[in-house]
Amino acid sequence: MGVSTSRPDKGVALVTVDFPPVNALPAHGWYALADALRAAGRDPEVRCVVLAAEGRGFNAGVDIKELQRDPGHDALVAVNHGCAEAFAAVYDCAVPVVAAVGGFCLGGGIGLVGNADAIVAADDAVFGLPELDRGALGAATHLARLVPQHLMRALYYTSRTVTSRELHAHGSVWKVVPREELRAAALELAGEIAAKDGTLLRLAKAAINGIDPVDVRRSYRFEQGFTFEAQLSGVAGRVRDAFGKDGGRR
Known part of the structure; x- marks a missing residue:
C-alpha cells in the first residue's frame, strides 16, 4: 500500500498509487505522491512519467474519515496542502505526465x-467532482x-460524472x-514521447506551461480558501457527516 515507482520501459517511469479500498488518499499519501512525481522528473534518465493506480478506481479524492476524526482543522489544512502539492507536482514535473485512468x-x-499532459482512459472510467455532496470545494x-x-x-453544481468516451469527444482524453x-x-x-530528445522534451514542457492562460496553482489555492470558509462556517461538517453516515469517501 502506498506510492511506488518502477521503470517498465527505457525513459519511462511508472508511478503507481495503491491505497485500498478506493484510493482515497490521506494527507501523507498526497505528499508521498508529490515526492514520487518530483523525483521521477528530476531523474535525467526519465523522459516521460505514467501516473497509474491499482484497484477498483484511479482516485476517490481525500479520505473523509481522516477529516472526521479531527475535532479541529489540522487534518483539513494538511490534506489541502497535500492536494496542492500533488497537483502541482504533476503540472511542474520536468517531463510530460501521462495519466492512466480506470474506474472512478x-x-x-x-x-x-x-494537470497531466495526456490522459489514456479505460472504457469504464468516469470523471467527476462530487465536492458539493462531500462538504468541500475545489478542483x-x-x-x-x-x-x-x-x-x-x-x-x-450537480456532482454528476462524465465518461471517458465523453471526454474523448471533447478532446481531453487521448485514447479509450x-x-x-x-x-x-x-x-x-x-x-512514443520518451523516444524524443530528453533535453528538448524538458524545454517543451516548460514552454507549454509558460503559455498556459491560467495559473493552475494560484487558481486552485484561491478555490481552497472557500473550502476553509465552508469549514469554519460549519456547513462543511454538516454535509460531510451526512455523507459519512453512508460510509462513503470522497
Whole structure:
C-alpha cells in the first residue's frame, strides 16, 4: 500500500498509487505522491512519467474519515496542502505526465488528471467532482481543463460524472481502451514521447506551461480558501457527516 515507482520501459517511469479500498488518499499519501512525481522528473534518465493506480478506481479524492476524526482543522489544512502539492507536482514535473485512468476518477483525482499532459482512459472510467455532496470545494480549476466552461459548471453544481468516451469527444482524453489494455496503452504513448530528445522534451514542457492562460496553482489555492470558509462556517461538517453516515469517501 502506498506510492511506488518502477521503470517498465527505457525513459519511462511508472508511478503507481495503491491505497485500498478506493484510493482515497490521506494527507501523507498526497505528499508521498508529490515526492514520487518530483523525483521521477528530476531523474535525467526519465523522459516521460505514467501516473497509474491499482484497484477498483484511479482516485476517490481525500479520505473523509481522516477529516472526521479531527475535532479541529489540522487534518483539513494538511490534506489541502497535500492536494496542492500533488497537483502541482504533476503540472511542474520536468517531463510530460501521462495519466492512466480506470474506474472512478473523483475529487482530487480530477486535480491530478486535469494537470497531466495526456490522459489514456479505460472504457469504464468516469470523471467527476462530487465536492458539493462531500462538504468541500475545489478542483474546478482542473475540471475546466477537461471540458468546456458551461459543462464544467453544470457538472460541478450537480456532482454528476462524465465518461471517458465523453471526454474523448471533447478532446481531453487521448485514447479509450478496454480496462485490461489500459496500462499497455498508457505505456505505449509514454514510450512514443520518451523516444524524443530528453533535453528538448524538458524545454517543451516548460514552454507549454509558460503559455498556459491560467495559473493552475494560484487558481486552485484561491478555490481552497472557500473550502476553509465552508469549514469554519460549519456547513462543511454538516454535509460531510451526512455523507459519512453512508460510509462513503470522497
